[in-house]
Amino acid sequence: MNAIYWLILFIVLLGVEIVTLGLTTIWFAGGALAAFVAALLGDNLWLELTLFCVVSFALLFCTRPVAVKWLNRDRVMTNVDSLIGQTAIVTKTIRNLQGEGEVKLNGMTWTARAGEDSRELEEGKVVRVLQVRGVKLIVEEAQKQEISSEETPKP
Secondary structure, eight states, X not given: OHHXXXXXXXHHHHXXXXXXXXXSHHHHHHHHHHHHHHHHHOOOHHHHHHHHHHHHHHHHHHHHHHHHHHHTTTOOOOGGGGGTTOEEEEEEEEETTTTEEEEXXXXXXXXEEESSTTOEEOTTOEXXXXXXXXXXXXXXXOOHHHHHHSOOOOO
8 A cells, every 4th residue: 555655756756846847856756766666565664764765865965966967067157157267357456455456358347356355466467257246356367277278368
């Protein structure tokens, strides 16, 4: 009789996964399937519950990161996300304590701040974008290999 309940739970969890596409309930559906098979082979509720929990969490923690990475591999970053990692040229010396600094990136001028408050980046230096905070780019000086491996941006 327990096998029917596990089968129903398996179908419900699969249905929820199909509707939401959140890669959350599919792992528990795998646990329900394992418990269903155990229920068919014997009638030990504690074994079925243990198997459900162990298989579900093993699938969740071991395979979810791989699945998420695989599903997002062709994702193209857009808008400000696409700026992170790009190189820019300092057009106005960056001084965090004075609240000064600008860079030119993709033909646009951005307000910029150094990743470290004590760091001052002189005009003309090539920098790499670390993150975007509001309308400011947080940058660090680009390493020599980064500059040579990418097309040097034009001011």
